[in-house]
Amino acid sequence: MRACLRKLGEFGLIERIKRGGRSRGRNILLGIGDDAAAFRLSPGHVGSATTDTLVEGTHFDPRYTGFHDLGWKAMAANLSDIAAMGGRPLMALVSLTLTGRQSVKDVDDLYRGMRALAGRFAVDIAGGDIVRGRELSVTITVIGECRKGNLGLRSGARPGDAVLVTGTLGGSRAGLQLINSKLITKNAKLLIKHLRPEPRVREALALAGSFRLHGMIDISDGLASELHHLARESEVGIAIDRGALPVSPEALAVAGKLGQDPAGYCLYGGEDYELLFTLPRRDAIKAKALMRKLGTQCTVIGQASAGRGVRLTGRNGRSVSLAGSGYRHF
């Protein structure tokens, strides 16, 4: 089985990947098979592009992350970045480093995982590279488009804005805690939340189509870290109401069982891939209603002011400076 990859060969593998895809993206002019892919942008739009790498051992543990999940997760991280600009993803390029220990089925599963998620948003894998190395890694680049003049930027928050977040927080961390504490079999739903995050592409498009976007960022490293990015880049202060944090039921359950603080899961957990954004208060109310129509929870968790830094207000009304730690590679 393992030998099959060698037997199939590099070009055989590329041919296989090419056949596995369907050209559905309306803006893709040329997919896999030439020196570069070609695409067009819709009228009134500008392009956006992002790239993310997942490395075995650093970003995922092969004992808990199968190839399908890995593909899904790598795609999710990139789609979420495009969403966080208020954009529509158009196509993906995939650069894959294989060690030679993977089977053809492993590679098939990886692409199936990427396509299972990308396909929901009519995103094609339009190109890439496959190389050999001593360590498995996946680098995905996603190219998208944003309405001209309406990008959701980290620098877009304004004093007086309400600060909102989609979905619930801490679920991904709860899944990780379950894994780490060997309670895996007890709550499969949480694991799925950790392994298969849902990027908020539809939500971002709805927001960009309805409002002049202010500050916007996705929560990849943890709410606290992203709040600090937003505050620093926008040169505003942000005050968060601890009681307003939309803690996921799973985070509540797991944190309770392990005797930990569920708010910690929300603030420092990471990989929730929810949208953190700011809008004038009047728009914020409309945005909540708009998200409800999409079946997506949306919560006002605080507000921006003319100050600096990020503060967290507890139940007792006391406010403390919020540490900004997220995951650091170095």
Next chain:
Amino acid sequence: MRACLRKLGEFGLIERIKRGGRSRGRNILLGIGDDAAAFRLSPGHVGSATTDTLVEGTHFDPRYTGFHDLGWKAMAANLSDIAAMGGRPLMALVSLTLTGRQSVKDVDDLYRGMRALAGRFAVDIAGGDIVRGRELSVTITVIGECRKGNLGLRSGARPGDAVLVTGTLGGSRAGLQLINSKLITKNAKLLIKHLRPEPRVREALALAGSFRLHGMIDISDGLASELHHLARESEVGIAIDRGALPVSPEALAVAGKLGQDPAGYCLYGGEDYELLFTLPRRDAIKAKALMRKLGTQCTVIGQASAGRGVRLTGRNGRSVSLAGSGYRHF
């Protein structure tokens, strides 16, 4: 020195990279620092995108490839792919896997190497990712634009077309042979040719601006391999005149010294990053003159026909089927 990277930290490193760049690209709306980069396309153009990964040990030997050279080479491979579509490169995203053994100076040198080449074509590094792994690797994605309706495709060759190639061939392989045979000090120019290939961006733009492009591909894996891609995708036969191959003087010298066939360097050497393209014979003459104006050699090496496969005609007039081997990862 080595500890500095840890001291600088991930965000410090990103800040350093951000400061090191100059925003010159006229089509870049948003560079490093947000969830995604933003760009626009020129009127009458479509987008093109390509990605390439270089892994330590597989694609480069750290004993002979310094960080500046590595950056240059990784950028060259991607720019060459955009050129091979007849496109203008606009911006690059860089995903870097560091092991923690690299110093801040190493990373600075890497980015300097990438920028030294990219800057020639007003290409900015507009985003990316930096992660930790057990193996050094660089993945670059370049986004470019092509004139609408005038892409240089692998499938574009037509029976009767002349087959042309820019520059000379075999120089990169000659450099590699020098390295492998420990003759390094004797011919530094060759080494540079191997380590610092020159992607044919200006040449490709001139061709796209003057002609309706037919077949086009860049020579990354070796002429023989690329000829087979061209023939197969275009469903034509290609006949190459062995005597017409523009063997680089360096390839002649090194092959002579080592008692090898210089034509082998041209056909199977790889990494020359020249353009291989086809045009109707009338256009081919004009194309040669156009390339001469840019100071770039351009040679008709054969022609396409209604047949299939690739044949090589020797001095004796006998033609043999040309094996298509290029570098294979698996």
